[in-house]
Amino acid sequence: MTLNDIWFVLFIVIVAGYLILDGFDMGVGILHLPLARSDIERRTFLNSIGPVWDGNEVWLVLGGGVLFAVFPLAYASLFSGFYLAFMLVLVVMILRTVALEFRSKEKSTSWRTTWDVVFWASSLGLALLLGVAFGNILSGVPIDADGNISVSLIDLLTPFALLVGAATVAMFAMHGSIYLSLKTEGELQARIERATPILMVAFFVLNTLVVVAMLLFRHDITERYRADLWPVVFPAAALVALVTAWYLLRAGRPLAAFVASSAMIFLLLVSGAVGIYPNLLVSTTDAAYDLTIFNAASAENTLEVALIIAFIGMPFVLLYTAGVYYIFRGKTVVESEGY
Amino acid sequence: MDAELLSRIQFALTASFHFIYPPLSMGLGLMLVVIGVLYVRTKDPKWRQLSFFWIKIYGLIFALGVATGVVQEFEFGMNWADYSRFVGNVFGSLLAAEGVFAFFLEGGFLGLMLFGGNRLGPRMWLFATSMVVFGAHFSALWIIMANSWMQTPAGFTIATDPAPTRAVMTDFWSVVFTPSFLPRLIHVLIASWTVGAALVLSVSAWYLLRRRHLDLARASFTMALPFFVVFAVLNLTYSGAEQATEVSREQPVKLASMEGLWESTSCAPAYLFGWVDEANRTTTGVAAPCLLSLLAFQDPNAVIEGLDSFGDAPLPPVNLVFQVYHLMVQLGVIFAAIGVLGAVLFLWRRRIFEARWVLWLLVVTVFLAEAAITAGWWTAEIGRQPWIVYDVLETSAGRSPTLSAFDVAVSLGMFIALYALLFVLFLYLLNKKIQVGPEPLEDLETVPVSDLPDTFRDIFSRRGRAADVGAER
Secondary structure: OOHHHHHHHHHHHHHHHHHHHHHHHHHHHHOHHHHOOOHHHHHHHHHHHOOOHHHHHHHHHHHHHHHHHHOHHHHHHHHHHOHHHHHHHHHHHHHHHHHHHHHHHOOOHHHHHHHHHHHHHHHHHHHHHHHHHHHHHHHOEOEOOOOOEOOOHHHHOOHHHHHHHHHHHHHHHHHHHHHHHHHOOHHHHHHHHHHHHHHHHHHHHHHHHHHHHHHHHOHHHHHHHHHOOHHHHHHHHHHHHHHHHHHHHHOOOHHHHHHHHHHHHHHHHHHHHHHHOOEEEOEOOOHHHOEEOOOOOOOHHHHHHHHHHHHHHHHHHHHHHHHHHHHOOOOOOOOOOOO | OOHHHHHHHHHHHHHHHHOOHHHHHHHHHHHHHHHHHHHHHHOOHHHHHHHHHHHHHHHHHHHHHHHHHHHHHHHHHHHOHHHHHHHHHHHHHHHHHHHHHHHHHHHHHHHHHHHHHHOOOHHHHHHHHHHHHHHHHHHHHHHHHHHHHHHOOOOEEEEOOOOOOEEEEOOHHHHHOOOOHHHHHHHHHHHHHHHHHHHHHHHHHHHHHHOOOHHHHHHHHHHHHHHHHHHHHHHHHHHHHHHHHHHHHHOHHHHHHHOOOOOOEEOOOEEEEEEEEOOOOEEEEEEEOOHHHHHHHOOOOOEEOOHHHHOOOOOOOHHHHHHHHHHHHHHHHHHHHHHHHHHHHHHOOOHHHOOHHHHHHHHHHHHHHHHHHHHHHHHHHHHOOOEEEOOOEEHHHHOOOOOOHHHHHHHHHHHHHHHHHHHHHHHHHHHHHHHHOOOOHHHHOOOOHHHOOOOHHHHHHOOOHHHHHHHHO
């Protein structure tokens, strides 16, 4: 295994960390308007993610930094190529953060309703945009000989990318609803638990459509699966994780179900990564222009330094992330100092 | 306007708007740690009340800082793709390290800091606060390190094969400790602490003028004043002077631009204010003789190289650099003067609490302090032009080749609208919190202090506070 491979794996782990952690708080946002009705219920939703959302978002910042350090050519091509799409990502991320912070600062109903709508719409928009970006990475982008991508925002909105976007929204909504079962009680919890199976089915249907579309149209991603059969364990395990989450929820064990749902997100990402490897960005212009984990990478000494930094830093990250989740475990109670 | 110019404007706008908040996170953070220590030491409830009050304000500042900070990391790739390709090997690791070491520390402990008042005992709350504040400083360390590499690049070689041309690291420690790193870091930290102390003084002075929360206002005023005085004086006499020395050594073109010095001169003057005529290559204004030579080389007869002596070397917009640099210095002198005046009036039988005009001066000081630190940042960044990596890569060579002027105009328009909205809301909410003021402890505490877990063992041996509090209701 080369350093480049190690970094590919670590990068996938970081992206998975982001999707699992910020995924559930995006899910809470997507369900904010549909499921939380009264002011106290909405504050319960916000406070359920209140102590952790910022730490969750750091995984995205870390992913961006790691991509810059380790695969700078992919970082430069992706971010400049998807310029307006990423600009929208930034706008919705900013709106989401400030909606959370501003929402309960005023008593007025119209103030609160406005920010509730902003929080819901920005969470939904962020999930959709990330899904669309991911769909485009799966289906390849027009990279030229200099590594530049020239594609307009409209070109990114292919039916396939929109389908992946919709599946991502459903996935985060489902994941968020399982998290909310853990954090709420009584009537609100019952309402959430009635919604979860519907979200699970919706996600399953959309995700199946994504898989079918890939098998039908996206040959190079599925090529590895045709060549070797063994990688099929990843999507198969993802399916098992989804079914397990379903049964655990019915058995009244939301924490275990949340773990299963997190595992499923990780396995789905790995399934996609296995198909893409060793590419980071597939060129639809010419296979010679693909940005791979080798030709887009930094020099070996940078990869080593970055690895040392990761090995020093990540244990601390996991330690205090676990500590914070432990301290804030249990049901969410709305207090005067909360959101 | 072309995509490059628009990208420059956008980066300047987003970085400057972001830079309003981090100095406050560091400076106000330091004040919060001091307040926390005072409470733990004295058990005087007024410090606890002040913790609750300032931590709420800190939360607001922090949220804006986070929201606008993500933009910066993405913008390198979005608007400066060729720069990113060129520096990724060197610069990227420092940004990644900032994420791993600093942002997770802040993000992890932020919830405990903001919601810790009724969950953690005073010492543990102080610990969580200190971790967030330490994280904010740690983040500054990495970002100043990365920026210093752009100012005084070292520890790299340029590789051309395979394309694209890029800087490849040869020595990690040279990349980390570039010649400008430590002087710049110290200057930014002390300046940020000045801003934080100014914020506390400003709000306290306002309460004193309005005769509200008098006990609390006097306590926090007395707490913040010595810090402000010391930092304001250190900015001028120590960290600012150190940085001037460093710039004179490492970036002589920037130094000559800052002072509008065209001809090489011994006993070079430093302007108090003035105007640079770039077309005729002259500078007019009121100057103190020999001061620049003295500051830069600690020798009044030292020769300072003028802009004319660099031949065809490209110059930054000299007058702009001159003006922002002088604005910073002028404000720095004013802060030191206000600080010394405040200290004298305080020591002279606490007369400062009755000296309304000095209190008014202190109310506006925080705005001037933000202006000064921004002007300093502009001096560093504009003074580096036309280079994005000093003497190595020009800014225009770092742009994203694929961007159209239309793309960047759209994004710039979005940022202007969004940031204007955020800034208005920020000021509105900040003002509202200040008008409401510190709330009585009875309204804030839902659990008696003595019942809160105040050691690590307590936290991890009891049942979670969330569950306990829930059961009580």
